[in-house]
Amino acid sequence: MKKVLSILFLLIFTMCLGGCNHEPIKYYEDEYFKYMDRVYMEEEWIYLTGFTEKGLEQEILIIPSKFNGKKVRIGGVPSLTSPMSFSSEHLKKYI
Numbered sequence: 001m002k003k004v005l006s007i008l009f010l011l012i013f014t015m016c017l018g019g020c021n022h023e024p025i026k027y028y029e030d031e032y033f034k035y036m037d038r039v040y041m042e043e044e045w046i047y048l049t050g051f052t053e054k055g056l057e058q059e060i061l062i063i064p065s066k067f068n069g070k071k072v073r074i075g076g077v078p079s080l081t082s083p084m085s086f087s088s089e090h091l092k093k094y095i
Helices: 002-018
Strands: 026-029 033-037 045-051 070-074
Parallel strands (some): 045 070
Antiparallel strands (some): 026 033
């Protein structure tokens, strides 16, 4: 019985992994911001991940609502090894 359950679990697990979309991560920049486009389950988001050199020099930045036709979300995929932080010596506020 344990062998049957183990094989069934392995089969389901393998099918789940095969259904994942393994598109490469794409990185973009505009004048002030850096973005990461990670395709996952066809979501309509692009992630704001940091500032460009020109962005680091600004005191106030307005975050765009869309980039490349996708809605902008602040931060990427959070992880313990690379936490997201948005700061610079000149930045007073970002909206």
